Amino acid sequence: MITLTxxxxxILKAIVRDYTEGGNPVGSKSLVExxxxxxxSATIRNEMARLEDLGLIVKxxxxxxxxxxxxxxxxxxxxxxxxxxxxxxDLKVIQHSLGGEFHKxxxxxxxxxxILSQLTSYTTFTLRxxxxxxxxxxxxxxPLGNHQVMxxxxxxxxxxxxxxFTIPNDLSxxxxxxxxxxxxxxxxGLPLQDVLAKLQQEIPLKLSHYLQDPDxxxxxFGSVLSKAASERFYVGGKLNLFNYTSLQDPKxxxxxxxxxxxxxxxxxxxxxxxxxxxxxIGNEITNDLLKDYSLITATYDVDQHGQGIIAxxxxxxxxxxxxxxxxxxxxxxxxxxxxxxxxxFDE
Amino acid sequence: MITLTxxxxxILKAIVRDYTEGGNPVGSKSLVExxxxxxxSATIRNEMARLEDLGLIVKxxxxxxxxxxxxxxxxxxxxxxxxxxxxxxDLKVIQHSLGGEFHKxxxxxxxxxxILSQLTSYTTFTLRxxxxxxxxxxxxxxPLGNHQVMxxxxxxxxxxxxxxFTIPNDLSxxxxxxxxxxxxxxxxGLPLQDVLAKLQQEIPLKLSHYLQDPDxxxxxFGSVLSKAASERFYVGGKLNLFNYTSLQDPKxxxxxxxxxxxxxxxxxxxxxxxxxxxxxIGNEITNDLLKDYSLITATYDVDQHGQGIIAxxxxxxxxxxxxxxxxxxxxxxxxxxxxxxxxxFDE
DNA sequence: TTTAGCACTTAACTTAATGGAGTGCTAACA
DNA sequence: TGTTAGCACTCCATTAAGTTAAGTGCTAAA
Numbered sequence: 001m002i003t004l005t006x007x008x009x010x011i012l013k014a015i016v017r018d019y020t021e022g023g024n025p026v027g028s029k030s031l032v033e034x035x036x037x038x039x040x041s042a043t044i045r046n047e048m049a050r051l052e053d054l055g056l057i058v059k060x061x062x063x064x065x066x067x068x069x070x071x072x073x074x075x076x077x078x079x080x081x082x083x084x085x086x087x088x089x090d091l092k093v094i095q096h097s098l099g100g101e102f103h104k105x106x107x108x109x110x111x112x113x114x115i116l117s118q119l120t121s122y123t124t125f126t127l128r129x130x131x132x133x134x135x136x137x138x139x140x141x142x143p144l145g146n147h148q149v150m151x152x153x154x155x156x157x158x159x160x161x162x163x164x165f166t167i168p169n170d171l172s173x174x175x176x177x178x179x180x181x182x183x184x185x186x187x188x189g190l191p192l193q194d195v196l197a198k199l200q201q202e203i204p205l206k207l208s209h210y211l212q213d214p215d216x217x218x219x220x221f222g223s224v225l226s227k228a229a230s231e232r233f234y235v236g237g238k239l240n241l242f243n244y245t246s247l248q249d250p251k252x253x254x255x256x257x258x259x260x261x262x263x264x265x266x267x268x269x270x271x272x273x274x275x276x277x278x279x280x281i282g283n284e285i286t287n288d289l290l291k292d293y294s295l296i297t298a299t300y301d302v303d304q305h306g307q308g309i310i311a312x313x314x315x316x317x318x319x320x321x322x323x324x325x326x327x328x329x330x331x332x333x334x335x336x337x338x339x340x341x342x343x344x345f346d347e
Numbered sequence: 348m349i350t351l352t353x354x355x356x357x358i359l360k361a362i363v364r365d366y367t368e369g370g371n372p373v374g375s376k377s378l379v380e381x382x383x384x385x386x387x388s389a390t391i392r393n394e395m396a397r398l399e400d401l402g403l404i405v406k407x408x409x410x411x412x413x414x415x416x417x418x419x420x421x422x423x424x425x426x427x428x429x430x431x432x433x434x435x436x437d438l439k440v441i442q443h444s445l446g447g448e449f450h451k452x453x454x455x456x457x458x459x460x461x462i463l464s465q466l467t468s469y470t471t472f473t474l475r476x477x478x479x480x481x482x483x484x485x486x487x488x489x490p491l492g493n494h495q496v497m498x499x500x501x502x503x504x505x506x507x508x509x510x511x512f513t514i515p516n517d518l519s520x521x522x523x524x525x526x527x528x529x530x531x532x533x534x535x536g537l538p539l540q541d542v543l544a545k546l547q548q549e550i551p552l553k554l555s556h557y558l559q560d561p562d563x564x565x566x567x568f569g570s571v572l573s574k575a576a577s578e579r580f581y582v583g584g585k586l587n588l589f590n591y592t593s594l595q596d597p598k599x600x601x602x603x604x605x606x607x608x609x610x611x612x613x614x615x616x617x618x619x620x621x622x623x624x625x626x627x628i629g630n631e632i633t634n635d636l637l638k639d640y641s642l643i644t645a646t647y648d649v650d651q652h653g654q655g656i657i658a659x660x661x662x663x664x665x666x667x668x669x670x671x672x673x674x675x676x677x678x679x680x681x682x683x684x685x686x687x688x689x690x691x692f693d694e
Numbered sequence: 695t696t697t698a699g700c701a702c703t704t705a706a707c708t709t710a711a712t713g714g715a716g717t718g719c720t721a722a723c724a
Numbered sequence: 725t726g727t728t729a730g731c732a733c734t735c736c737a738t739t740a741a742g743t744t745a746a747g748t749g750c751t752a753a754a
Contacts, residue, residue, distance in 0.1 A: 060736095144501045144507060147692075389699090393695095410703040
């Protein structure tokens with residue numbers, strides 16, 4: 001367990017700030033002017049040597065200034081930093097852009113990713129509140145003619161999922177009705193997870209009373225259901241990658257970029273953060289492609305509607321205190337907006 | 348009007364080929380070995396000087412080898428090149444990947460963009476056949492409970508478009524039925540364009556017999572309708588940009604990339620190509636961001652179902668003959684597949 | 695018309711020189 | 725014991741100079 005003196009702490013803080021703002025290694029002389037106490041550059045050099053021994057700062061070459069190491073950022077984030085109060089203008093932007101009327105949760109969540117990336121110039125990820133508590137509240141089969149049927153699934157949270165299928169023989173609404181009614185009787189009100197489970201056990205058997213070939217129908221129902229139960233990260237500010245990356249090689253650039261495109265893979269990268277705002281720096285991120293970046297993740301709580309996730313990817317040299325402040329604001333504002341949205345369907 | 352001698356033509360052809368394959372300016376000595384006739388490098392130098400006078404090739408500096416100019420590529424494409432027969436393996440790939448079963452036209456069109464970009468390592472754009480001949484074949488309003496209604500629109504080509512709306516007061520199916528029936532009577536069978544037109548004229552008046560407040564309903568219907576009538580390019584191989592661009596500056600990279608993201612803007616860039624395969628090179632493309640690239644565009648015909656567009660963006664130094672061959676193959680295969688698809692709904 | 699020969703140009707690479715920023719260490723000082 | 729001034733040292737970045745290889749245009753002869 002590392003403990004720093006007051007002065008060492010101030011020096012580390014100043015190094016992190018300078019490097020984050022200017023992007024250049026920080027030397028002892030420039031620190032003399034910035035530190036609140038009156039000490040010579042030699043003294044600072046001595047302290048810096050100690051910070052280096054502790055592994056908190058490193059040199060880029062033998063006689064260069066210092067930059068924070070991963071460990072240094074870590075210490076800074078854990079013990080020195082205080083979250084910055086969100087700028088009033090930023091807060092206005094957030095509230096205004098979430099203030100409009102939305103027809104889908106996904107729109108709200110996607111919009112959040114966009115705003116956050118706009119405010120930070122980094123790349124952001126958002127995940128809607130978990131669906132595990134969602135319940136099936138309605139199922140429809142709408143014959144469209146021409147061998148097509150649309151299956152629609154509604155949850156108690158107002159989520160609507162639909163898919164169109166091509167079927168060998170046209171069906172009339174009358175033929176479909178008993179099946180839909182059966183589904184309604186048996187499954188409405190159950191959590192989606194349970195519906196998925198039942199779908200593999202008792203339902204096929206019972207359904208065979210109503211339909212000669214229940215398999216086709218079950219495929220359809222299952223397909224919409226799993227689409228509704230799937231969880232997808234929204235990515236905002238993908239293009240911002242160009243701002244903060246130091247990569248030159250187009251090949252690496254490409255593979256990084258395509259990582260951001262594989263939204264189904266992002267869950268592995270981001271994981272499930274705890275209650276508080278979590279910062280992972282450099283190689284603390286499990287994915288090798290991101291070992292030179294930092295990832296800030298946080299959950300947000302929407303009462304009994306479960307938790308969602310917001311995340312922020314940027315350079316290791318990012319203004320952590322401002323970013324953490326912003327994440328906090330988003331936690332609150334997004335939760336509030338969604339609570340508002342859900343209330344509409346709870347009535 | 349430029350006319351080249353047989354020998355000049357062969358030299359230009361060789362320069363284009365060499366530069367396209369190797370990426371380096373081509374000198375007179377290396378051409379000696381490649382040309383089918385027996386001439387010295389000095390002779391080739393003389394010919395090259397003439398080609399340069401004509402503006403077909405240029406030097407990168409006073410004593411460098413030559414590279415084709417825009418005008419040179421133009422001449423090559425117009426007078427020298429012969430489309431390459433499509434590799435059998437490539438044809439298999441195309442046919443196989445379009446061979447599967449699709450539930451939506453958009454899936455086929457998007458898939459085509461992906462395959463073509465995969466085969467070429469460039470970026471591709473595809474547009475589905477024009478909708479102008481599509482006719483409205485069905486309209487549904489499905490109440491979902493919780494203040495939500497889904498509007499579904501079906502065309503005679505099997506296109507399905509849907510959108511969910513939040514409405515102030517819940518409506519039952521019974522209330523909606525006369526409205527839907529009215530729409531069916533008045534509008535089914537008409538081309539979408541005509542439907543759009545009528546929607547702004549006679550319909551609102553007549554509809555007021557059935558509904559107290561037709562405006563809300565018309566908004567809904569109009570919204571789905573315009574969604575169905577909107578034409579969107581699919582973009583394939585966006586990431587391939589990293590392969591063929593020579594840009595270093597992340598800022599330019601970014602603006603180029605975001606051009607590809609604005610799918611609604613692409614129509615301006617791509618235009619409406621004529622019957623044949625059209626090649627635009629460098630500054631022949633109207634968009635300034637693309638002045639260092641080449642764009643190959645072509646239409647494909649699906650009989651009475653209208654025309655679609657495929658396009659290919661790559662470096663000016665691209666193997667035109669192979670690319671034009673591939674575009675030809677796609678014209679045929681995509682048209683065939685779509686004809687097949689439509690036939691299903693024509694029955 | 696073609697060709698050999700040659701002087702000339704340029705990019706790309708290597709090497710050397712210089713200045714500046716920063717460090718660690720030593721010795722003196724409070 | 726902690727702090728400071730001074731100094732030798734290191735490394736990067738930039739500039740300058742030199743070298744090589746590829747390629748050209750031009751001239752004069754075949």
